[in-house]
Amino acid sequence: MHSPDDIQYAMESTRVLLEPDRRIDTFGETRFEFLLLSELMDSAGKIRIRSGEVEALKPQIVRPDGYSEIELEGFTDKARERFDAMVEKMRAQGQDLAFLNYGFRFKRGQVNEEIVHDSLEVVRDRVMEAERIAGNPAKAVIEGVDDAWEVSIFKFSFEMILRSWAINRFDFQRRGLL
Template identity: 30%
Template sequence: MSRYEDVSKAIEQTFVAKFPKQNLATFGITAIDYFIVTEPIYTAFDSTKKDLEAVVRKGKVVAGKPTLITPTYALHLQGFSDDAYDYMRNISRIYGPNSPAIMYEYENKSIGLEIVSGIASEVANRISNDLENQKNDLSVVIVGIDEFWDVSLMKFIYEFTASSIEYNAREMRDKGLLEPQIGAGGIPRVAADQIEEMFKSVENGGNPEILKIELDKWGVYKFYEDRFLRFFK
């Protein structure tokens, strides 16, 4: 079996025993306690251990504050393939260069690992019940494959993000943050507000180069050019 097939199988066999009861925060950081329960890989070589022990990996997934981007902004992000940039250019043509989208960034903070007695699914249920009793609403219990436990975690992150997007977008829309700002080249209000804060920072001694980079990323330098150049007069 190829590595790709192994990963695909791991994804198929991964399931969430307990899903967080809250969405990702729209205007702040979200920290999710995770518990990934797997059957130890060594049971493949020692069948006497099968169904007797489980591996529990603990950690936190920290989601940064969701960030609004546009196709123009995405085209200035580094580290993607030519195909990815072609895709964003196509999105720009279809929906417009300033059509808003939400970008999420995650950090995995591993805490530790322990071997416990019991079948993986039963251990997962015990942990889930304990978390419910503790009223830990921002926690997840995942049953996965030992060798690909991080793939199981990524699958959860993808599904959790997908389940939160509509909620986050609605909150941003309700606050008017997605409204295009004509005087700022049509970028969403949240981006225009961010640029205003950066101008204030430069006025107070901040680095104008950082501001220039941000203006270029949003593709709106020409709308702010006169104001920007006044810093050098």
């Protein structure tokens, strides 16, 4: 398990280089594809590219305050511990986590890995250019930390929740659910 400092470092180091055009649907499922770039810890000039998808599943229920949790499917128990530590760190920083009451559930699909022998800057530029040309509205490109890469995926997921929150709240209010 990673220490709180490792998790904090991963959160601070993670950058979303390309954000998906869409947001998390309030009453449906939303699938995001990702490319996660990370430099191998003990190997200069080696970059790991992880590709996969994260799905925000349809919320099932609005939960009372005491039952606020995000469900994670396809993530390991260690990932759950990392996620919980990240949430506690965000709470300690005073961030508003009211959105946790809305039954968000995330499912991680299979993740593929590739090692590229080049500098991070060159790989980043090449990947970003390829993604600009492809124009996939559901694609995210993330730069993160290799050994705590799931923290980078969690941070991206949290950012998508936060960016979607205003639209989701409006949809809930419009239907009389808030």
